[in-house]
Amino acid sequence: MTTVRTPSPSVLPAHRTDGRNRARSGRRLDRAFSGLTLTAGLTILATLVGVVLATATFAWPAFRAGGIGFFTGTTWSSQTNTFGALPMIYGTVVTAVIAIILAVPASLGVALFLTEVCPRRLRGPIVALIDLLAAIPSVVFGLVGVLAFHNVFQTVFRAITGPKANGSSLLTAGIILAFMIIPIITSIPREGIATVPGHHREASYALGATRWEVLRTAILPAGSGGITGAVMLGLGRALGETIAVALVVGSAIQITPDITQPGTTMAEIIANRFNGEGMGIERNALMGLGVVLFMITIAVNVAARVVVNRAQRRNAGT
Amino acid sequence: MTLNGLSVFYGENLAVRDVSFGVAANRITAIIGPSGCGKSTVLRSLNRMNDLIDGCRVIGDVAYRGIDIYAPDVEAVEVRRRIGMVFQRPTPFPKSIYQNVVYGLKLAGIHDARDDRVEHALRQAALWDEVSGRLDSSALGLSGGQQQRLCIARALAVEPDVLLMDEPCSALDPIATARIEDLMAELSERLTIVIVTHNLAQAARASHDTAFLTTEVDDHGNRTGVLVEVAPTDRLFAHPIDERTEQYITGRFG
Amino acid sequence: MTDTALLPKPSTQPGFGPVLEPSQRTDVRAKTVSAGRRRTDKVATIALWCAVLAAVVPLGAVITVLVAKGFGVVNWHFLTSDIPSVTGQTTAACRDITPAFRAKYGINCSPPAPGMGPAIVGTLISTGLAAALAIPIGILGAVYCNEIGVRTRLASAIRFFADVMIGVPSIVMGMFIYTAWVVRFGTNGRSAFAAALALACLMLPIVLRSAEEMLRLVPDELRHANLALGGRPSQGVIRVVLPAALPGLISGSLLAVARAAGETAPVLFTIGVTLSLNTSPFGENTTLAQQIFSGAKSGLPLANQLAWGAAFTLVAIVFGLSALARFVASRSSKVQKG
Numbered sequence: 038m039t040t041v042r043t044p045s046p047s048v049l050p051a052h053r054t055d056g057r058n059r060a061r062s063g064r065r066l067d068r069a070f071s072g073l074t075l076t077a078g079l080t081i082l083a084t085l086v087g088v089v090l091a092t093a094t095f096a097w098p099a100f101r102a103g104g105i106g107f108f109t110g111t112t113w114s115s116q117t118n119t120f121g122a123l124p125m126i127y128g129t130v131v132t133a134v135i136a137i138i139l140a141v142p143a144s145l146g147v148a149l150f151l152t153e154v155c156p157r158r159l160r161g162p163i164v165a166l167i168d169l170l171a172a173i174p175s176v177v178f179g180l181v182g183v184l185a186f187h188n189v190f191q192t193v194f195r196a197i198t199g200p201k202a203n204g205s206s207l208l209t210a211g212i213i214l215a216f217m218i219i220p221i222i223t224s225i226p227r228e229g230i231a232t233v234p235g236h237h238r239e240a241s242y243a244l245g246a247t248r249w250e251v252l253r254t255a256i257l258p259a260g261s262g263g264i265t266g267a268v269m270l271g272l273g274r275a276l277g278e279t280i281a282v283a284l285v286v287g288s289a290i291q292i293t294p295d296i297t298q299p300g301t302t303m304a305e306i307i308a309n310r311f312n313g314e315g316m317g318i319e320r321n322a323l324m325g326l327g328v329v330l331f332m333i334t335i336a337v338n339v340a341a342r343v344v345v346n347r348a349q350r351r352n353a354g355t
Numbered sequence: 356m357t358l359n360g361l362s363v364f365y366g367e368n369l370a371v372r373d374v375s376f377g378v379a380a381n382r383i384t385a386i387i388g389p390s391g392c393g394k395s396t397v398l399r400s401l402n403r404m405n406d407l408i409d410g411c412r413v414i415g416d417v418a419y420r421g422i423d424i425y426a427p428d429v430e431a432v433e434v435r436r437r438i439g440m441v442f443q444r445p446t447p448f449p450k451s452i453y454q455n456v457v458y459g460l461k462l463a464g465i466h467d468a469r470d471d472r473v474e475h476a477l478r479q480a481a482l483w484d485e486v487s488g489r490l491d492s493s494a495l496g497l498s499g500g501q502q503q504r505l506c507i508a509r510a511l512a513v514e515p516d517v518l519l520m521d522e523p524c525s526a527l528d529p530i531a532t533a534r535i536e537d538l539m540a541e542l543s544e545r546l547t548i549v550i551v552t553h554n555l556a557q558a559a560r561a562s563h564d565t566a567f568l569t570t571e572v573d574d575h576g577n578r579t580g581v582l583v584e585v586a587p588t589d590r591l592f593a594h595p596i597d598e599r600t601e602q603y604i605t606g607r608f609g
Numbered sequence: 610m611t612d613t614a615l616l617p618k619p620s621t622q623p624g625f626g627p628v629l630e631p632s633q634r635t636d637v638r639a640k641t642v643s644a645g646r647r648r649t650d651k652v653a654t655i656a657l658w659c660a661v662l663a664a665v666v667p668l669g670a671v672i673t674v675l676v677a678k679g680f681g682v683v684n685w686h687f688l689t690s691d692i693p694s695v696t697g698q699t700t701a702a703c704r705d706i707t708p709a710f711r712a713k714y715g716i717n718c719s720p721p722a723p724g725m726g727p728a729i730v731g732t733l734i735s736t737g738l739a740a741a742l743a744i745p746i747g748i749l750g751a752v753y754c755n756e757i758g759v760r761t762r763l764a765s766a767i768r769f770f771a772d773v774m775i776g777v778p779s780i781v782m783g784m785f786i787y788t789a790w791v792v793r794f795g796t797n798g799r800s801a802f803a804a805a806l807a808l809a810c811l812m813l814p815i816v817l818r819s820a821e822e823m824l825r826l827v828p829d830e831l832r833h834a835n836l837a838l839g840g841r842p843s844q845g846v847i848r849v850v851l852p853a854a855l856p857g858l859i860s861g862s863l864l865a866v867a868r869a870a871g872e873t874a875p876v877l878f879t880i881g882v883t884l885s886l887n888t889s890p891f892g893e894n895t896t897l898a899q900q901i902f903s904g905a906k907s908g909l910p911l912a913n914q915l916a917w918g919a920a921f922t923l924v925a926i927v928f929g930l931s932a933l934a935r936f937v938a939s940r941s942s943k944v945q946k947g
């Protein structure tokens with residue numbers, strides 16, 4: 038433990054005489070320090086406000102030119118200056134939904150595995166591996182997905198859905214996203230489940246429950262708030278994930294119900310097309326996509342956080 | 356039930372060594388002893404709750420009606436269906452009172468007469484009169500003593516043959532404690548009870564037989580629980596044979 | 610309660626059958642758990658193992674591929690040399706000239722050796738600057754939330770929005786700095802510094818939240834001890850709380866740095882591009898992540914090779930930072946346990 042050193046000079050008589058001075062300077066120190074930390078804390082809020090203002094202002098010309106068509110239009114062309122974001126919105130939602138469908142069972146499985154099935158000796162290593170999975174930069178997932186596994190995906194998809202399937206597609210992006218969000222979705226229920234009072238679990242076992250019944254009836258319900266929140270956080274991440282998707286989704290501006298076909302997402306088109314000055318109003322339109330993406334992810338994250346916080350408070354309460 | 360040469364390891368630590376005694380049917384057996392001597396450990400090995408602890412190993416055998424419950428062809432789940440357990444702190448699930456009691460029945464796939472069974476269990480646990488009007492309200496709204504009786508009712512609903520209780524009254528006030536003791540006396544007509552308690556008066560009052568465990572410290576400072584004496588409660592408290600028992604029950608321990 | 614005492618006791622013979630048959634009751638070997646429950650339990654256990662495999666196998670696949678394709682590329686020359694141009698014109702021109710001609714005029718027709726030096730330096734500069742910006746602000750902000758403004762509305766708002774900001778897509782941070790910084794300065798606006806600004810926006814909430822969790826672990830007794838000795842609250846924070854939390858703060862910050870080092874999206878529009886070394890925070894620069902992105906999009910073998918090498922290097926850096934963070938954290942928990 039840290040030892041607190043007594044400020045010995047302060048008890049010397051010479052220092053006692055200017056006690057009031059010291060008190061004043063001390064108070065000033067306190068105040069300055071508080072101000073400093075407050076400013077630092079406010080930086081977060083200022084940044085968020087800054088993001089909204091700066092990007093929205095920049096995107097405004099595109100919103101104004103496009104009107105509602107910006108959200109409902111299906112063509113995106115810099116030649117004709119028509120910018121309709123629907124294919125991007127469609128792709129974003131589809132890839133994120135695929136990712137969630139694949140990642141949620143796997144993540145929950147991992148979380149439950151770690152609490153109830155995993156031999157203790159394996160627990161540390163498995164948690165470390167999942168953390169490593171989270172640490173892999175998304176561009177590396179994209180690189181591996183497009184250069185090493187494109188043909189694998191294509192072969193498998195073709196075997197299942199027919200010869201038109203493409204190795205770079207909405208489905209590919211969804212699968213890669215799923216791997217990327219598994220660590221996120223795993224970590225929060227893992228916390229929540231870990232705080233399930235051990236006695237619920239023991240009480241169920243004592244009543245003759247099998248392991249699965251204990252998981253289902255005593256552990257899952259207690260973690261449910263955390264699970265919902267975690268799924269939403271994962272969704273937020275999947276919606277906004279950029280680089281991996283940009284590499285594997287195939288970059289085709291189209292709305293196709295066939296998920297084994299190339300598509301696009303909001304983040305993908307920004308990453309692949311935005312190259313700054315001299316690209317006219319498309320630059321504002323891409324910024325507009327960024328604003329839409331920001332708003333969606335903010336909404337999802339706010340909701341997720343409310344759910345997670347409520348679950349964490351409840352867990353702390355019992 | 357009989358314990359024969361029961362030793363329990365937690366990892367490398369020998370927590371309890373070579374405990375042997377019999378638990379007579381339809382009687383209340385109390386396990387007493389200083390803190391950390393392994394009372395809970397012994398109790399938990401009677402329905403294989405120790406299986407849930409990583410690194411816990413049980414040696415020796417524990418026979419239930421002549422069959423070793425640690426035998427390879429016996430499943431822990433089957434053991435626990437017959438040997439129920441009530442814990443030190445009340446452990447109601449965060450569900451309604453009814454749902455708590457019916458939980459074990461649901462697991463066991465018992466569909467008939469569920470309401471009757473719930474009522475019967477709650478009556479046996481002397482809780483029916485207090486909760487019959489609010490079976491659908493949360494079990495967490497009950498007082499500590501009521502919660503503990505609810506946990507007893509929950510255990511009774513699946514009609515165990517043996518009920519293990521680990522300091523069931525330590526979180527309760529004297530009145531709630533007295534009710535649980537009465538309840539145990541009544542229940543012992545139908546089932547076998549093993550209770551761990553820190554309260555010597557409770558053991559003396561409420562049990563028929565008493566087993567006294569204590570801690571032995573070896574040359575390396577390892578602490579291991581051993582059985583000192585087991586006897587009918589009256590005899591053990593009136594005429595302890597072992598000196599350590601006498602010291603403990605007269606409060607001159609340690 | 611009072612009048613129920615007068616009611617007759619319930620009969621001990623209830624009107625329903627026993628849960629277990631007497632024969633089952635006496636024999637624990639009897640299987641009373643239904644086959645269905647047994648099967649469900651088995652299937653569930655297998656499913657959980659599969660879930661873990663599903664999470665671990667892709668990790669294994671990524672690492673295997675990286676080692677197979679990247680390890681051979683990385684050597685001292687790769688780590689230190691400029692990035693070769695991968696346009697492919699050299700090789701096309703070389704097809705038409707004889708070796709003797711090449712030798713005579715000293716024309717080098719062998720494909721350029723891969724190099725990534727500038728990107729490594731760019732990554733270090735931009736991430737380092739971002740860390741220098743975000744870590745102090747993040748920790749001070751955490752001090753506000755957990756020490757100065759505890760339990761105020763503002764503190765919970767900051768905490769909440771930090772959590773929300775962690776979920777904001779990193780590309781949005783890139784676009785923010787693009788509009789707020791890069792366009793102000795025209796083409797000169799693109800630099801490692803601009804990228805650092807975007808990365809700092811990304812790191813800030815991560816550092817703040819992890820720092821706050823670490824401060825929360827510091828026992829209140831230490832704060833009280835400071836006050837009881839006549840210390841001011843700010844002195845307590847500086848002399849007692851922060852030192853006590855230091856290992857945790859370091860490990861949390863390292864994780865944030867690791868995260869930033871691997872980010873591509875915030876860098877894309879803010880750093881520009883260069884193939885040669887730029888050690889200044891200003892002027893166009895490049896990072897490993899950016900090079901991987903452009904290399905992965907290219908169809909040229911050399912570009913792909915560059916990307917694999919860069920990816921191997923980047924993952925080594927990121928894993929190294931994570932391992933360091935883990936090490937520091939494990940040291941600290943040992944210290945705390947005494």
Ligand SMILES: Nc1ncnc2c1ncn2[C@@H]1O[C@H](COP(=O)(O)OP(=O)(O)OP(=O)(O)O)[C@@H](O)[C@H]1O
Binds near residue numbers: 365395396397580
């Ligand atoms: N899960 C566990 N892992 C490791 N050691 C344990 C575990 N549970 C108990 N022990 C050790 O086994 C010994 C006996 O513990 P046990 O809980 O059985 O004692 P007890 O007699 O019930 O004590 P108390 O009266 O305080 O409840 C103790 O030394 C304890 O440290």
Ligand SMILES: [Mg+2]
Binds near residue numbers: 394395396521
């Ligand atoms: Mg105990």
